[in-house]
Amino acid sequence: MDNLEINDLHVVPCVNSRFIQPSRVVFKQNGGQRTWDYLIVQNSVSCLVFNTTRQAFILVKQFRPAVYMHVNRKLHNKNSGANPVSVKADDSSMKALADASAGITYELCAGIVDQNISLKSLMKQELLEECGYNVPEENIHKITSCRAGVGSTGSVQTSFYAEVTDDMIIDGAGGGNLNEGERIEVFYLPLEKSREFVFDETKEKPLGLMFAFMWYFDKFKV
């Protein structure tokens, strides 16, 4: 991601989103009237992957627009709604945006549960699609599941752990589904640097990754 370039950024009204469809529920809780706005979000799977040949974890690195826009949220708040941000490379407002690298995250290999197959089979597909490894299902072990969110969404995230070897690498695979616009970089994190990495707040990481690494450190006493 050293050559990441973000240009011609505009914030526009979000009309008929395929991905964010708010609903509102009205109900009585023990007689008291309540209202709550929420989103139905698909469940997900994620996998902490350890390459035993290289003694390194396999993560995916990508530019996340939602993280980048959160970093730039002050600019956004001033200009959202009726007056969206409209930023060109030659605009002075482009200079107000954070460097594009602020939107780069380190994540576990993960996917959305959008097919009617087992979670393990889905995880195996994602390991090939994102990381370029053909991993036997018997190498993929469920850790546990929990709620990815509880405030606006309530979807379930199932966490897996897999050990892989260089023999499982499929040449030319990995990098995400280009048809879906994914641009994913495989990132090797050496075991001996992993604890420092997890607590390095300059590297953007989601909670699911944090949980999986702490599970690993606890289990394998490293």
Add this chain to the structure above:
Amino acid sequence: MDNLEINDLHVVPCVNSRFIQPSRVVFKQNGGQRTWDYLIVQNSVSCLVFNTTRQAFILVKQFRPAVYMHVNRKLHNKNSGANPVSVKADDSSMKALADASAGITYELCAGIVDQNISLKSLMKQELLEECGYNVPEENIHKITSCRAGVGSTGSVQTSFYAEVTDDMIIDGAGGGNLNEGERIEVFYLPLEKSREFVFDETKEKPLGLMFAFMWYFDKFKV
């Protein structure tokens, strides 16, 4: 929460939500056109609290509408949008809803960063408001921060750890901000049952709690 009663549940169109305001960003990433829908969500703080007098963790237990609606999402999908779910206690469709207990979660004491004070001061306020403990700030230690989400939101969650004693209990405090409709129950989890609890998938828990407990188990070797 043994007497939890949910009645007269309706799903209605979500118009002008104060809480869910989607935006859309359009940009070029290394020359390729991309579009992403996202939400600006406020940052949050959460705290793993251990009561040394009782040798028990202090969690909060509450009914989470978003979790409950996710459990009932098949019903929702059939009826959302133009034909919202309209469910009364005497409707046959009410019987199709999961038992209200399916929406109960176990969480860390937590709060939204909506005031211009230090994160530690905010955490202290939440410990009083939700748990009913007056905790000195020097007892509240930052663990780390990470992204609560990376897909649709990119907000930062900062995790804390605090040891407290029964001496810090303020009679009559705790239970959440009733003005905001919070109905929170304090839940004591004995240390010796905590590992079993964390991996009990019948207890609904968010990722932030899972991370904090694994951090604790790793740090204190329990």
